[in-house]
Amino acid sequence: MTNKTILLNKRPVGKPQLSDFKFISTEIEELIKGEVLLKTTYVSVDPYLRGRMSDAKSYVPPFELNKPITSGIVAEVVESKNKEFKKGDYVSGMLAWKEYQKSNGEGLLKIDASKAPLSTYLGVLGMTGLTAYLGLTEIGKPKRGETIVISGAAGAVGSIVGQIAKNLGCKVIGIAGTDDKVTMLKSSLRFDAAINYNTTKNMAEAIKEVAPNGVDIYFDNVGGPISDAVLFNINKFARIIICGAISIYNNTELPQSISVQPFLVKNSALMQGFIVSNYAEKFPEAIQQLSKWLAAGKITYAETVVQGFDKIPQTFLDLFDGKNSGKMLIKI
Structure with missing residues (x-):
């Protein structure tokens, strides 16, 4: 039986292209004692993968050229010679872009799978939910009645952050790129207000209009001019959580941006970046809380699911055009 695999063909310059990926077919090897054979069920594509396609120093090693790309995957055990796993089990982990492995x-x-849909283990009950919950609670330290602004609010992490903040009693404002996403944020995700940055000429004024008492917490997924506009509205002792910067991941030159220091000094504000593994010891309690909210209907989740192993590279590229609402997944 042949097995498709997706390799990193070359390192992207600027926005990734389909030619940066390569499909190969190989034979599936025989299992030895202690091994399992996994059949890929869901593949997660996430903006941070773009960083691993470059060879610049980062918090995780870069992908190697002509080697399989890896990301969060849910897979089914179809054969087992490992006493810890049996045929029919489902697992999640950082695995290769292969049909079988x-x-x-x-x-x-x-x-x-009986407790929650399999896809949620890559989303709200996986790294996405953990990133949202721990970034908000550990750095943002939200208090009831405070105002939070979230950029990339209709994305996988942002959409969860907003709902958690509502559960904790905050006023929640989202920034997204289409009218449909703005409508989704305010209706199904319970955001108090939302702004379409593509149809807004003055973001700083638009934020001030929906947050007249200022911004106490900013959860930043995008960087760039949107984040600059939020700084003009932060309150004293504001907390600015730097989760991502998708707006500049594909830049080939250093972006022009305002200096953040005067805003931080004037407001005694905190700005902190993080990666979710910083809080690994808190994963169990975070998953427990997220599971409770999910079971109680206090968190809903949006997914954009594309069918077919061959669609993985294009689906990854679509992230950078904002074609996802919530978590972007490929179902195999």
Whole structure:
């Protein structure tokens, strides 16, 4: 039986292209004792993967050329010679972009399809939900009645952050790129207000209009001019959480931006970047809380699901054109 694999063909310059990826077919190897054979079910594509396609120093090693790309994956155990796993189990982990792959079981987490849909283990109950919950609570430290602004609010992390903040009693304002996303934020996701940055000429004024008492917390997923506009509205002791900067990931030159220091000094504000693994010891309690909210209907989740292994590269590229609402996934 042949097995498709997606390799990094060359390092992108600027926005990634389909030619940066390469499909190959290989034979599936025989299992040895201690191994399992996994069949990919869902593949997660996320903006941070763009950074790993470059060879610049970062918090995770870059992908190697002509080697498989890896990301969060849910897979089914279809054959097992490992006593910890049996045929029919579902697992999640950082796995290769392959239709089938062997594993010795390290790094695999058994997941329960009877408790929540499989896709949620890559989204609200996976790294996406953990990033939202821990970034907000550990750095943002929200208090009831405070105002939070979230950029990339209709994306995977942003859409969860807003709902958590509502559950904690905050006024929630989202920034997104289409009228449909703005409508979704205010209706199904319970945001108090939302702004379409593509149809707004003066973002700083638009934020001031919906946040007349200022901004206490800013959860930043995008960087760039949108984040500059938020700075003009921050309150004293504001907390600015830097989760991502998708607006500048594909830049080939250093972006022009305002100096943040005067805003931070004047307002005694905190700006802190993070990666979710900083808070690994808090994962269990975070998943427990997210699961409770999910079961109680206090968190809903949006997904954009594309069908077919061959669609993985294009679906990744579509992230940078904002074609996703919520978590972007490929179902195999």
